[in-house]
Amino acid sequence: MKIREASLQSELSEKTIRYYEDIGLVAADRRENGYRDFSAEDVHRLRFLARARRLGFTVDDCRQLLSLYNDKERASKDVKQIAKAHLDEIDQKLTELTEMKQTLEVLVKRCSGNERPDCPILNDLAQ
Amino acid sequence: MKIREASLQSELSEKTIRYYEDIGLVAADRRENGYRDFSAEDVHRLRFLARARRLGFTVDDCRQLLSLYNDKERASKDVKQIAKAHLDEIDQKLTELTEMKQTLEVLVKRCSGNERPDCPILNDLAQ
DNA sequence: GCTTGACCCTCTAGTTACTGGAAGGCTTAT
């Protein structure tokens, strides 16, 4: 199938698919006219990528996951390790964001939000 | 003071300070020899920026906040609006990250993580 | 046979917010 169809089936944009090909994540056959020709298996890998990216794995994580996926002999602990490291990153981001949120909530609540210039948010930023 | 001192006092790297000057966020005087010369007020603005960035405001948010900060007549509701929009973004990110975390946790728990190839994480990514 | 429109191609540049490094000037102490 051509790229449009592969895009629809994988939920990746055509631009993104070409980009993934550029950086060597996937490779499609070419027809005589130069058009990319995707097999069902290609689309399968694209969907794999789409899902992994949605789960927040970096493109580089994806590259590793994909090679592990392609290697039928790999140990599941190799995959688990990547996923765990990613979970730790997520936890750290959650902590940071929660702190930001709390600080900002306090500031927003204390700000009257009216036409007067006095504003605790700016005062706090200025310390 | 020179950039090194401004960097120490503001907790921004020298590179970052020069970058902020480049994009017109701050402006320092220059000495005869070309060195930047920061006033206490300049450092104050740099600290303002550092804190706002740590709270996750984008550089563009900072540009707005800074101009509101410099305008003694502005209404506090203008500031509150930016802060609120930012809070909404944080909430959305928190939701996304929490979902990712839950999905990944289930997958990691189900993966035996041993030397055998069978791995629920990859199986799930492949659907 | 020609045109129109949908589809495909490549290539360049822009995005965000910096960071690293090269090449070179200034200042101060030894």
Add this chain to the structure above:
DNA sequence: ATAAGCCTTCCAGTAACTAGAGGGTCAAGC
């Protein structure tokens, strides 16, 4: 005189695409 330490500018790279220009291909309709 020279070394160390600070300062300058400029260029390139990071992550993961996205936008857009300029141009080829293909099928349908006149």
